[in-house]
Amino acid sequence: MISSLCVVIGSLVIIIFLVVYNGLPTLSIEMFTQTSTGGYYLGRGGGILNAILGSLLLAIPATIFAYILGLGIALYLQREFSHPGFASLIRLILDILWGIPSIVYGIFCLMIMIIVGIGASLLAGILALTLLELPIITRYMDESIKMVHPELKEGSYSLGSTKIETAFKVVRKQAFPGILAGMLLGLGRGIGDAASILFTAGFSDNIPGSIFDSTAALPTMIFHLFSSPIPVVRQKAYAAAFILFIIVLFISILSRLFSKRYMKYVIK
Amino acid sequence: MNETSELQLETKNLNVCYHNHCILKDINIQIPRKQLIAIIGPSGCGKTTLLKSFNRLLEIRDEVRISGSILVDGINIYNSGLNIPDIRKKMGLLSQKPYPLPMSIYDNVAYGLRIHNRSSSEKIKKIVKHCLTEAGLWNEVKDRLHDPASRLSVGQQQRLCLARAIAVEPEVLLCDEPTSALDPLAAQQIEKLLLKLKKEFTVVLVTHTLRQAKRLADYVIFLYFGKVIEQGPAHKFFSNPQHPETQAYISGDIS
Numbered sequence: 001m002i003s004s005l006c007v008v009i010g011s012l013v014i015i016i017f018l019v020v021y022n023g024l025p026t027l028s029i030e031m032f033t034q035t036s037t038g039g040y041y042l043g044r045g046g047g048i049l050n051a052i053l054g055s056l057l058l059a060i061p062a063t064i065f066a067y068i069l070g071l072g073i074a075l076y077l078q079r080e081f082s083h084p085g086f087a088s089l090i091r092l093i094l095d096i097l098w099g100i101p102s103i104v105y106g107i108f109c110l111m112i113m114i115i116v117g118i119g120a121s122l123l124a125g126i127l128a129l130t131l132l133e134l135p136i137i138t139r140y141m142d143e144s145i146k147m148v149h150p151e152l153k154e155g156s157y158s159l160g161s162t163k164i165e166t167a168f169k170v171v172r173k174q175a176f177p178g179i180l181a182g183m184l185l186g187l188g189r190g191i192g193d194a195a196s197i198l199f200t201a202g203f204s205d206n207i208p209g210s211i212f213d214s215t216a217a218l219p220t221m222i223f224h225l226f227s228s229p230i231p232v233v234r235q236k237a238y239a240a241a242f243i244l245f246i247i248v249l250f251i252s253i254l255s256r257l258f259s260k261r262y263m264k265y266v267i268k
Numbered sequence: 269m270n271e272t273s274e275l276q277l278e279t280k281n282l283n284v285c286y287h288n289h290c291i292l293k294d295i296n297i298q299i300p301r302k303q304l305i306a307i308i309g310p311s312g313c314g315k316t317t318l319l320k321s322f323n324r325l326l327e328i329r330d331e332v333r334i335s336g337s338i339l340v341d342g343i344n345i346y347n348s349g350l351n352i353p354d355i356r357k358k359m360g361l362l363s364q365k366p367y368p369l370p371m372s373i374y375d376n377v378a379y380g381l382r383i384h385n386r387s388s389s390e391k392i393k394k395i396v397k398h399c400l401t402e403a404g405l406w407n408e409v410k411d412r413l414h415d416p417a418s419r420l421s422v423g424q425q426q427r428l429c430l431a432r433a434i435a436v437e438p439e440v441l442l443c444d445e446p447t448s449a450l451d452p453l454a455a456q457q458i459e460k461l462l463l464k465l466k467k468e469f470t471v472v473l474v475t476h477t478l479r480q481a482k483r484l485a486d487y488v489i490f491l492y493f494g495k496v497i498e499q500g501p502a503h504k505f506f507s508n509p510q511h512p513e514t515q516a517y518i519s520g521d522i523s
Contacts, residue, residue, distance in 0.1 A: 079329060080328055149367060150329055151364075151365070151367045152369070153328070154325050154363065154367075155361065155363065155367045155368075155369065155429065155432075156369060156379075157328065157356055158323055158325065158356050158442075159356070159357065159360075159432065159435075160353045160354065160356050160357025160383065161353060161379075161380070161383045162353050165383050169379070169383075173369075173370040173371065174370040176370075264419075265370045265371055265416045265417075265418060266370050266418065267367060267369075267417070267418050268418065
């Protein structure tokens, strides 16, 4: 047991060390302020602003869409709305969807894009990430909604509120910690995933001007930089990974601070 | 005054069954208006089930079969076509352990008013103050109305639940052993409030402590294994019980 623990902690320490050790020296203000020009991939000047913004523009809307869709599903799985047998079937489906590799979501969205007739774009990338995040966020919300005590709901019902009012005004607030945890997990998966956006969001050296423009993102940027034969460029991949790491950490801390405002209302 | 206006609630041949197991069998009771009615009996005899059948809370959670009728103001609440939230609005509920809503103290009371479109915020403010005062909580919370309800003590939470219940102007208050999770002092406060509130509302109190029923009740219903053994005015019920089971229960031979 102790040795397994050592493996886990050890890998974490090594990963962080590798990223920081290799990434930090290459990190510069330029990386945050400039987009990558052609020469960037040959080791010259420029930055990865396009990938940083691209990642945020992809993952944040996708998480919001997945939240909206997922909340509806998770609330509907309550006993008041659906039969327990039906609910467990939906849960099974969501669990299967959770396990599907992200490249498959990418290819699925690519097929839809071909049918609809749009190219690699921010829009398609958001769609792919929404699908990727949906099962994670939904199952997390569902588990935390299941934990809401029935008597809390009865209290709301006995004031004459409808099922919908109870679901959205009471249950959602009570299940808030789980909902937030699910969203963070979904966001973390979405912002770090390369395979699902490889075909759908494409790649670009520019900041996307509209949702129909293709865009770079940090994971795809890391992929491209690391494929380079030039050592200096590969170093920059570590810097990009470091930035991705910092962004996820920053969002996580921010949401925890923000959540304190709402967490205190939860009835124990 | 004719008979129907004195009766708040009446059940006729009420049966409640989960799968093949019947919890309540042939319940026929009459509950008079604006009195405190105690439903007593040993644990597991169906008191809570009976209480929750009065505001149709039973069907939310489980597969349950309900037959017979429950008349509130002469209307069978199990008639199809009735709006269930409207039925529940008539019946305030106090549960065993208080569960305030996950919001501020103020919003807990205002919630019911807002969902029923009781318009202006000025008016809501007034009603919130009135209800918190009625529940004996105003002086303790007036300076922290926007604190989360979760920060109150259990006794205060129970009084908050009482305040939020009376805010929507119910006719009946259904109380499911509302003092069992409280310390003696907090329990005493709730008892006092119930005695005060029975002037405005019909209070139906489920309790498994006989002494509480003796202290508070005007009218007593004795349930035993899902059946009504005896019911009647409290003084008669306690001084001159008719049935052997009732006598045994009152004297403490069965519990």
